[in-house]
Structure formats: C-alpha cells, structure tokens
Amino acid sequence: MEDLHSVSSPRRILSLSKKRRTLISLDRDDKAPGFGLSGEHGPKPSEVYGFVGSITTVVATGVYLIWAYVPDSWLHSVGIFYYPSRYWALAVPAYVMVSIALAWLFYIGLNFMSTPPPTSFNIMFDEFSKEPSISTFSEEEDRPIEPISDIGINRINDLMFNNKK
Structure with a gap:
C-alpha cells in the first residue's frame, strides 16, 4: 500500500483531510486554462x-524596401x-490597389443589380415573412409575449404618418 504522506513531485500539494483527499497541481504542463497550452504539450x-506569418511579413517588407530604395551600386x-527591375516596385502595388478597387466596385454593382426595384412587393414580403398572430385575450388576463412576426406596412404607415397625439 502506498504511503499517504509521500508525494511524487515537490510541485504537488496533497491535502490530508479525513473527509477528502485532493491533489492540487502547480505544474504548468497540466491542462489548466490560462496557460496558453493545448490539450497536448x-x-x-x-x-x-501567427508567429511565422508575422516574421515572414517583417522580412518580406524589409527585402522589398531594400530592393526598392537602395542604389544599385x-x-x-x-x-x-x-x-527584378525597379519598375515592378511601383507597378505591383499599383496593380494590386487597382484590382482591389475594381473588385469593390464590382461587388457594389452586383448588389445593386440583385436588389429588387423600390416598387416590388418582394421588398415587403418574402418566403421568410411572418404574419402577426391574432390573440384573443381580455384586458384583465395576463397576456403572454407574442411570437416574433413582421410588422405590416399598414401599421408602420399608421405609426409614422398618422398625426394623432
């Protein structure tokens, strides 16, 4: 039988209370949250x-700046x-920026083309529209919270444009 007073590691504390025996570990290699370690070591x-990517970015930027600005001699x-020719030190970033700007404009144009016109009923109703349920509760009863539904255009117009105060 194992001796209860001996501990296998000096970094572990063994509680010797009679009701429970717990082992508290002070080692960082256990699966404790907050140490930045995965399930394995x-x-x-x-x-x-992330580390390799950041180092690569710094090195590539340094090489680019040396290539672009240091004289040939x-x-x-x-x-x-x-x-490579110094022409590409300016041409490649310019091409990349123009490509990003054109992709952005193409994306905006595609959204304009796929949006229905303002007179279309598809703006107000679609396959996901939910009509409000009609509940029949008296004023004295506790009313439950109504399920989620769309607000009808007639109700919106009434709230926004009816000048009853």
Missing part, C-alpha cells in the same frame, strides 16, 4: 502560424547582381 497551431558591393 506545446503551443497551439494558430499561435505558430550598394547592392553590387554586397554581391547582389540579379534582382
């Missing part, structure tokens, strides 16, 4: 991908003789 894959003195 080590970092989460999303943390690794300095690059040749370091031993770099083959690199």
Whole structure:
C-alpha cells in the first residue's frame, strides 16, 4: 500500500483531510486554462502560424524596401547582381490597389443589380415573412409575449404618418 504522506513531485500539494483527499497541481504542463497550452504539450497551431506569418511579413517588407530604395551600386558591393527591375516596385502595388478597387466596385454593382426595384412587393414580403398572430385575450388576463412576426406596412404607415397625439 502506498504511503499517504509521500508525494511524487515537490510541485504537488496533497491535502490530508479525513473527509477528502485532493491533489492540487502547480505544474504548468497540466491542462489548466490560462496557460496558453493545448490539450497536448506545446503551443497551439494558430499561435505558430501567427508567429511565422508575422516574421515572414517583417522580412518580406524589409527585402522589398531594400530592393526598392537602395542604389544599385550598394547592392553590387554586397554581391547582389540579379534582382527584378525597379519598375515592378511601383507597378505591383499599383496593380494590386487597382484590382482591389475594381473588385469593390464590382461587388457594389452586383448588389445593386440583385436588389429588387423600390416598387416590388418582394421588398415587403418574402418566403421568410411572418404574419402577426391574432390573440384573443381580455384586458384583465395576463397576456403572454407574442411570437416574433413582421410588422405590416399598414401599421408602420399608421405609426409614422398618422398625426394623432
């Protein structure tokens, strides 16, 4: 039989109360929330991908700035003789920005084309429209909360444009 007073690790505390025996661990490698560890030991894959992505972005930005702004004589003195033309240092970002702007305008135009005209009944009613239920409760009874439904256009017009105060 195992000795109750011995503990396998100096970082673990064993409660010796008579009613219960609990083991409290102070090790960080247990599955405790807040330590940033996954179910297994080590970092989460999303943390690794984020770290590698941020380092790659910094390195790529540095290489781009060196390629775009450092004179040819300095690059040749370091031993770099083959690199793309400086024209592409301006052309590629310009092409990317124009492509993003055109995609944005295309998206807006597609939304305008798919929107029904203002005179269409499809603006007010569609397959998901719910008519309000008619409840028959007297004023003295406790009325339950009515189920979710659409407000009819006649009720909206009455609330907005009827000048009864």
